[in-house]
Amino acid sequence: MLATKIIKKTSSSIESSSSDFNFPPIIQSSFSSSMKRSPSVRSFKFFNRHSVLVSVLAILFLFTLQIDLIRGSFEDVNNNKVKMTKRSLELTQTINMQRQEYLQKQCDSLGYNQQDFNDLTDEQMEHMIVDKDLKFLYCYVPKVACTNWKRVLMLLKGLWQNGTDPLQIPGSLAHSEGMFKKFNSLNETEKQQVLSEYTRFIFVRHPFERLLSAYRNKLEGDAPSSRYFQRRVGRQIVRGIRVNPTNHSLEYGDDVSFGEFVQYLLTPSLSLKNQSSYNEHWEPISKLCNPCIMKYNVIGKYETLFDDSALALYLTGAENVTFPSGHKPSNTRAYLRKYFDPLPISAIRHLYEVYSDDFKLFDYGLDDVLGFEFG
Numbered sequence: 001m002l003a004t005k006i007i008k009k010t011s012s013s014i015e016s017s018s019s020d021f022n023f024p025p026i027i028q029s030s031f032s033s034s035m036k037r038s039p040s041v042r043s044f045k046f047f048n049r050h051s052v053l054v055s056v057l058a059i060l061f062l063f064t065l066q067i068d069l070i071r072g073s074f075e076d077v078n079n080n081k082v083k084m085t086k087r088s089l090e091l092t093q094t095i096n097m098q099r100q101e102y103l104q105k106q107c108d109s110l111g112y113n114q115q116d117f118n119d120l121t122d123e124q125m126e127h128m129i130v131d132k133d134l135k136f137l138y139c140y141v142p143k144v145a146c147t148n149w150k151r152v153l154m155l156l157k158g159l160w161q162n163g164t165d166p167l168q169i170p171g172s173l174a175h176s177e178g179m180f181k182k183f184n185s186l187n188e189t190e191k192q193q194v195l196s197e198y199t200r201f202i203f204v205r206h207p208f209e210r211l212l213s214a215y216r217n218k219l220e221g222d223a224p225s226s227r228y229f230q231r232r233v234g235r236q237i238v239r240g241i242r243v244n245p246t247n248h249s250l251e252y253g254d255d256v257s258f259g260e261f262v263q264y265l266l267t268p269s270l271s272l273k274n275q276s277s278y279n280e281h282w283e284p285i286s287k288l289c290n291p292c293i294m295k296y297n298v299i300g301k302y303e304t305l306f307d308d309s310a311l312a313l314y315l316t317g318a319e320n321v322t323f324p325s326g327h328k329p330s331n332t333r334a335y336l337r338k339y340f341d342p343l344p345i346s347a348i349r350h351l352y353e354v355y356s357d358d359f360k361l362f363d364y365g366l367d368d369v370l371g372f373e374f375g
Contacts, residue, residue, distance in 0.1 A: 135197060
């Protein structure tokens, strides 16, 4: 399998890089000459200064090497899409394997290791796109580049005939009902095959960053999709949370504050469908995609979106398609403190409890929001 091949390539690359590494000649010669000087006070001072210079040069060289490894990509001037070099894919796979190992330990720690696919809910299976030809499963998570991923999958499946740029595909078309085959359409044998033979991937994001992105896009924005959520959810929040709302707010629901949105989430009678789940845009990822059952072999993160997307496409054998470089990750993280600082610590603590599995399973913390972690 491709996954096995890249794992082997990764381990051999790491071994060879540690044994064959050589400093550039200028650093080697400088280091050697400095070691030959007599141990006088004067030469010692010179050696000391020279060693500092050599150390700085070595650090700069290693830093450059690390950047090259981490961002080992190049620009294809013909289609303006970012592709990755072989060694960058290997490094990304190494990081991905660490994420899988960490996730499995957390699943065991939380007691979720006794479940199987029969424990998946209909809502979870509805979020899992499958393809028998390429043998992949993708669990899409709203607010984690899922629109662009669906666009890419449309190109892979030949469902878009008007060019090869995924960004030209209307988002509404990518999200249209019936566009993709879902996990719940498979029989028991096929489901077992997915768990044993398919590349299964998911993309995750800091829980509070994802939550804030959903609020800003769906309740604070002025796009048509925002109007829909403001009328459907915003008005419900105004009616259920706000004291003495204006007629305008009751009619349009377009001025809901982030604090009111958080209060809404922490009021189950208002925010939970059938007292069990949130809207998919702010439902915890662990509940949408159940990673402890599906054991995803690519766990992509929004923070490393392009590298992880390239790995997922490589492992599915779709190397001729690249994730759109025109996608620009949002600057939501820069706004976290602005929106969360006014909230009471008690509200943040309760919100953390709602998303605690996401924090634990995907190795996220609260330091970005609070400047400290809860004990």
